[in-house]
Amino acid sequence: MKDIARHAGVSQSAVSFALNGRPGVSEDTRERVRRVAEDLGWRPSTAARALSGEGAATVGFVLARPADTLGVDSFFLQLVSGIQEVLAERHLGLLFQVVEDVSDECAVYRRWWAEHRVDGVLVVDPRTDDPRPDLLDELGLPAVVIGGAPDDRHPGLSTVWADDAGAMASVVEGLYALGHRRIAHIAGLPGLAHTERRIRTLRAEAGRRDLTEVRSVTTDYSDTEAAAVTRRVLEGAAPPTALIYDNDVMAVAGAGAATELGFSVPADVSVVSWEDSALCRMVKPWLSALSRDSAEFGRTAARELIALLDGGSARAVGVPVPRLVERGSTGVARGA
Amino acid sequence: MKDIARHAGVSQSAVSFALNGRPGVSEDTRERVRRVAEDLGWRPSTAARALSGEGAATVGFVLARPADTLGVDSFFLQLVSGIQEVLAERHLGLLFQVVEDVSDECAVYRRWWAEHRVDGVLVVDPRTDDPRPDLLDELGLPAVVIGGAPDDRHPGLSTVWADDAGAMASVVEGLYALGHRRIAHIAGLPGLAHTERRIRTLRAEAGRRDLTEVRSVTTDYSDTEAAAVTRRVLEGAAPPTALIYDNDVMAVAGAGAATELGFSVPADVSVVSWEDSALCRMVKPWLSALSRDSAEFGRTAARELIALLDGGSARAVGVPVPRLVERGSTGVARGA
DNA sequence: ATTAGTGACTAATGCGCATTAGACGACCGG
DNA sequence: CCGGTCGTCTAATGCGCATTAGTCACTAAT
Numbered sequence: 001m002k003d004i005a006r007h008a009g010v011s012q013s014a015v016s017f018a019l020n021g022r023p024g025v026s027e028d029t030r031e032r033v034r035r036v037a038e039d040l041g042w043r044p045s046t047a048a049r050a051l052s053g054e055g056a057a058t059v060g061f062v063l064a065r066p067a068d069t070l071g072v073d074s075f076f077l078q079l080v081s082g083i084q085e086v087l088a089e090r091h092l093g094l095l096f097q098v099v100e101d102v103s104d105e106c107a108v109y110r111r112w113w114a115e116h117r118v119d120g121v122l123v124v125d126p127r128t129d130d131p132r133p134d135l136l137d138e139l140g141l142p143a144v145v146i147g148g149a150p151d152d153r154h155p156g157l158s159t160v161w162a163d164d165a166g167a168m169a170s171v172v173e174g175l176y177a178l179g180h181r182r183i184a185h186i187a188g189l190p191g192l193a194h195t196e197r198r199i200r201t202l203r204a205e206a207g208r209r210d211l212t213e214v215r216s217v218t219t220d221y222s223d224t225e226a227a228a229v230t231r232r233v234l235e236g237a238a239p240p241t242a243l244i245y246d247n248d249v250m251a252v253a254g255a256g257a258a259t260e261l262g263f264s265v266p267a268d269v270s271v272v273s274w275e276d277s278a279l280c281r282m283v284k285p286w287l288s289a290l291s292r293d294s295a296e297f298g299r300t301a302a303r304e305l306i307a308l309l310d311g312g313s314a315r316a317v318g319v320p321v322p323r324l325v326e327r328g329s330t331g332v333a334r335g336a
Numbered sequence: 337m338k339d340i341a342r343h344a345g346v347s348q349s350a351v352s353f354a355l356n357g358r359p360g361v362s363e364d365t366r367e368r369v370r371r372v373a374e375d376l377g378w379r380p381s382t383a384a385r386a387l388s389g390e391g392a393a394t395v396g397f398v399l400a401r402p403a404d405t406l407g408v409d410s411f412f413l414q415l416v417s418g419i420q421e422v423l424a425e426r427h428l429g430l431l432f433q434v435v436e437d438v439s440d441e442c443a444v445y446r447r448w449w450a451e452h453r454v455d456g457v458l459v460v461d462p463r464t465d466d467p468r469p470d471l472l473d474e475l476g477l478p479a480v481v482i483g484g485a486p487d488d489r490h491p492g493l494s495t496v497w498a499d500d501a502g503a504m505a506s507v508v509e510g511l512y513a514l515g516h517r518r519i520a521h522i523a524g525l526p527g528l529a530h531t532e533r534r535i536r537t538l539r540a541e542a543g544r545r546d547l548t549e550v551r552s553v554t555t556d557y558s559d560t561e562a563a564a565v566t567r568r569v570l571e572g573a574a575p576p577t578a579l580i581y582d583n584d585v586m587a588v589a590g591a592g593a594a595t596e597l598g599f600s601v602p603a604d605v606s607v608v609s610w611e612d613s614a615l616c617r618m619v620k621p622w623l624s625a626l627s628r629d630s631a632e633f634g635r636t637a638a639r640e641l642i643a644l645l646d647g648g649s650a651r652a653v654g655v656p657v658p659r660l661v662e663r664g665s666t667g668v669a670r671g672a
Numbered sequence: 673a674t675t676a677g678t679g680a681c682t683a684a685t686g687c688g689c690a691t692t693a694g695a696c697g698a699c700c701g702g
Numbered sequence: 703c704c705g706g707t708c709g710t711c712t713a714a715t716g717c718g719c720a721t722t723a724g725t726c727a728c729t730a731a732t
Contacts, residue, residue, distance in 0.1 A: 001718065011682045016720060026680060043450035047386035048718035051687045056383065058431070077413065084434045093453060095394070096432040098420045114379035116688095117429060223614045252618045260620075278559045282588045283619065284596075337688065347712045352690060362710065384688035387717045452718095 001042070008036045019044075050116060058093040059305055060118040064105045064125065065098065074248070074277040075294050076124075079146070082298025083122065090306060092119075102127070106135050113141045120305050122146060123157075126193040133157055142308045146301045147194055150316045158304045159316040160297065164194050167290055167322045168201040171272055172209070174324060175242045179336020180270065182213040184233045184240040186226055186250055190218040195246065198274075202244075213238065219250065226250030227257040234261055234269070241269055241333040248275040252283050255329065266331035276325060285328025292322035337378070344372045355380075382429075386452060394429040395641055396454040400441045400461065401434065410584070410613040411630050412460075415482070418634025419458065426642060428455075438463070442471050449477045456641050458482055459493075462529040469493055478644045482637045483530055486652045494640045495652040496633065500530050503626055503658045504537040507608055508545070510660060511578045515672020516606065518549040520569045520576040522562055522586055526554040531582065534610075538580075549574065555586065562586030563593040570597055570605070577605055577669040584611040588619050591665065602667035612661060621664025628658035 005012045010029060017024040018033035025033070050056045061083070063076065080094070087094055095118055099105050109132070112118045120142035123132055126149075133154040136143045144158040175183060185202050188195045199216040206214035217233065219225040226245060230253075233240060243258070245251035251273030255265050263269050265285060273280055276291035297319050304317060341348045346365060353360040354369035361369070386392045397419070399412065416430070423430055431454055435441050445468070448454045456478035459468055462485075469490040472479045480494040511519060521538050524531045535552040542550035553569065555561040562581060566589075569576060579594070581587035587609030591601050599605050601621060609616050612627035633655050640653060 012719085013683080013721080014681060017681090020720080022720090024680070029680080041450065043447060045387070045718055046451045046453050047383045047392065048687090049720080050383035051381070051387050051689090051718080052720045053687065054720075061432075080432070081434045084432075088433070088435075091447075093431050094433065095429050096397075096416070096420075097424070097430065098417045099424075111379060111427075114377065115382045117382050223618060249614060249618075253614075256618060256620065278585060278589075279615070279618075282559060282585075282592060282615075284592065348689085349691080349713080350711060353711090356690080358690090360710070365710080381688055384717090385690080387688080387719090388690045389717065390690075 003040060004033060004036050004042060007040070008033045055119040055309070056117055057091065058095050058118050059087065059302075060095045060097070060109070060112050060121040062105045062108050062121070062123075063096075063098045064100065064102050066100055074279075075275065078294035079124075079298040079301075082295030082300075083302045084298075085295070086299050086302035086306065092306070102131065106131060109135060109139065109141060113139050119309050120144075122301055122305060127191045128193055128196050129191075130193070142305065144301050144304045144308065146297065148316075149193060149197065150318065154314075156314055158308055158314045160301045160304055160319060161316060162194070162292065162297070162319050163321045164197045165201040167274075167324075168198050169205050170321070171244060171290065171324060172202065172205040175270065175272075175330070175333075176209055176211070178242075178270070178331065179333035180240075180242040181211055181333070182238060182240040183211065183215075183242045183244065185214075185216040185244045186229050186233075186246065186254060187216045187218045188221050188246040198246065213240070219246075221247055221250060223249050223253035226253040230254040230257040231261060234258060234263055239263075239269075242272070242330075243269055244272045244274065246274045248273045248277045248279045248287075248289065251275075251287050251289070252279050255283060255287060266329050268334055270330040270333070272324070272330060274322075280327070288327045288330040289325050290322040291325045293320070296320075339376060340369060340372050340378060343376070344369045391455040391645070392453055393427065394431050394454050395423065395638075395645075396431045396433070396445070396448050396457040398441045398444050398457070398459075399432075399434045400436065400438050402436060410615075411611060414630035415460075415634040415637075418631030418636075419638045420634075421631070422635050422638035422642065428642070438467065442467060445471060445475065445477060449475050455645050456480075458637055458641060463527045464529055464532050465527075466529070478641065480637050480640045480644065482633065484652075485529060485533065486654065490650075492650055494644055494650045496637045496640055496655060497652060498530070498628065498633070498655050499657045500533045501537040503610075503660075504534050505541050506657070507580060507626065507660060508538065508541040511606065511608075511666070511669075512545055512547070514578075514606070514667065515669035516576075516578040517547055517669070518574060518576040519547065519551075519578045519580065521550075521552040521580045522565050522569075522582065522590060523552045523554045524557050524582040534582065549576070555582075557583055557586060559585050559589035562589040566590040566593040567597060570594060570599055575599075575605075578608070578666075579605055580608045580610065582610045584609045584613045584615045584623075584625065587611075587623050587625070588615050591619060591623060602665050604670055606666040606669070608660070608666060610658075616663070624663045624666040625661050626658040627661045629656070632656075 001012050001015050005015045014025050015033050018030040046057055097108055123143055123145045126145050137154050137156050146160050148159040148161055150161045217229050219229055245254050255271045258269050265271055271287055273287045273289040276289035280287040280289045300319055337348050337351050341351045350361050351369050354366040382393055433444055459479055459481045462481050473490050473492050482496050484495040484497055486497045553565050555565055581590050591607045594605055601607055607623055609623045609625040612625035616623040616625045636655055
């Protein structure tokens with residue numbers, strides 16, 4: 001800026017005013033300064049900006065996953081891609097970190113905030129009994145929870161929520177209409193909020209319809225565990241006629257396991273994947289799946305965080321209910 | 337630090353010396369200051385540190401991909417996970433950005449560097465005729481190229497390279513030994529350096545062995561294009577008896593397409609995937625795949641970048657040659 | 673003709689840290 | 703007894719920017 005000031009024949013303050021759209025300089029000077037800055041290829045130093053109270057121009061994103069669990073998951077990359085799209089417009093950076101577990105994640109938040117590294121964070125995989133919202137509240141670190149519940153909002157946190165309950169209800173309704181009475185739900189990690197939500201909704205829907213042979217089994221989202229659970233479930237007496245998997249990887253693995261066991265899909269068992277991706281079209285039959293726009297999910301979350309940073313107040317916004325894309329893996333229940 | 341100084345009864349400079357391990361304070365004072373800092377939960381402001389010449393304590397990572405191409409790709413997440421592991425030890429942040437194409441990527445580098453946002457960057461997907469190395473050299477931005485060639489190193493850039501040539505040679509040798517004489521290589525994006533390297537090596541290896549019916553076809557890495565190309569290749573006269581796919585997604589899609597066409601895997605065609613992941617064990621038969629440790633790839637790259645930031649000079653380091661994991665999709669060529 | 677007011681600009685300060693240039697006493701050899 | 707050296711500490715400066723408090727000339731109003 002000193003250079004610019006010299007070249008333009010004004011003071012540094014004038015340059016600052018000109019470049020930041022502040023009053024105090026004539027339009028003439030402003031334009032001249034702008035051109036000089038352009039010529040010199042000047043960009044404000046984020047460090048200096050941050051130091052003089054403007055914030056870090058960065059938001060944080062922590063993924064708490066054991067390294068080997070980061071598998072064939074299209075969700076996060078798409079989510080991040082959507083987040084970026086919105087952040088980029090405002091020239092906000094995304095500081096990304098992968099850690100082992102939630103307590104590490106909390107430590108990262110503490111550090112980032114203490115170091116003034118971020119202005120806000122995006123939190124994923126909310127859990128039942130989650131320490132993070134309290135921590136973020138305590139720190140006063142602006143945050144939006146991705147995939148939380150619409151109700152349990154903490155004072156300072158925004159939430160972007162997907163209607164798992166509604167989606168589960170519609171899936172159950174569809175299967176019921178096809179004559180399915182015995183349904184197994186191969187769920188994800190037990191601690192996650194959306195896992196519990198889906199399980200609760202399934203139970204509630206089953207109750208409403210008098211379905212007694214409905215159950216949920218939690219897993220670690222892996223293909224191997226999904227296959228194992230599928231085998232166990234199908235080998236029991238009165239096996240289910242429909243299987244709902246909490247992600248695409250498990251659905252594919254499960255469908256494979258079922259086939260190996262001699263169950264034909266969808267003649268003997270219907271399969272639904274709670275996540276749509278190319279994977280679902282890589283097996284025969286193609287898997288019916290709940291399709292949601294993960295990138296849009298990310299965009300919405302990013303927009304909410306920006307609103308928070310701009311001084312807006314916390315709120316909860318929903319994203320569209322996932323839509324069930326019927327493919328070849330769902331059909332009328334045997335004997336119905 | 338002012339607070340710490342007050343609490344400890346010393347000057348700010350003394351605090352700085354104490355906390356940074358600089359000489360100029362007694363061990364006694366140092367320890368006292370450390371404890372006070374600990375009690376106060378002090379963390380240095382990265383902004384202030386950066387401003388006083390210490391660098392941003394951050395490295396950048398740009399992924400240039402059209403948003404919809406970010407699919408079921410386990411490679412990047414694992415790579416990033418490995419990178420993080422090493423960066424975290426040094427408390428270096430990872431600034432992550434997704435952009436549309438390489439020219440956007442260059443713009444991001446320019447901006448990051450001008451804004452002093454990063455101390456260095458990790459570059460992926462090097463291309464033939466790539467503008468990035470020149471740009472980075474020109475800017476003087478420390479960088480390591482992930483997946484480059486061992487030779488074409490620019491003065492200032494380190495390279496972490498995988499021995500595609502060696503891997504391709506061993507795959508061809510294996511297939512040759514099984515009696516395969518007609519091989520098709522369903523490659524990735526034409527512009528990418530490693531795509532070209534694999535294609536060149538395949539051609540060379542074919543030449544050495546007098547295999548005349550060997551070819552490579554470039555694609556966009558998608559399952560749909562892989563399936564289409566597979567069909568085109570297999571429906572021709574004298575179809576290949578072995579197919580090499582440049583990633584796991586294509587291999588699975590291609591194997592599926594082959595099966596639909598009435599080709600049995602591996603009786604009629606052998607299939608090799610140049611990327612191992614859970615995907616390869618989700619189809620029947622399981623796919624033989626070149627397995628490499630993507631996380632280790634990332635760790636190595638991160639270590640190289642840190643060495644560069646520490647003032648080390650640029651160099652090229654290799655990672656272990658991928659190993660072919662033989663599963664059910666490769667076998668003796670029909671008629672051999 | 674004096675004052676109040678306004679627009680355009682400059683000087684000075686602070687953000688939180690690292691670092692350089694001293695200040696001051698203790699210790700040592702001559 | 704004195705100059706020199708070392709160890710321990712403090713004061714002062716700068717990093718690049720935003721911002722606040724002036725400064726100055728010029729115009730409108732009394």
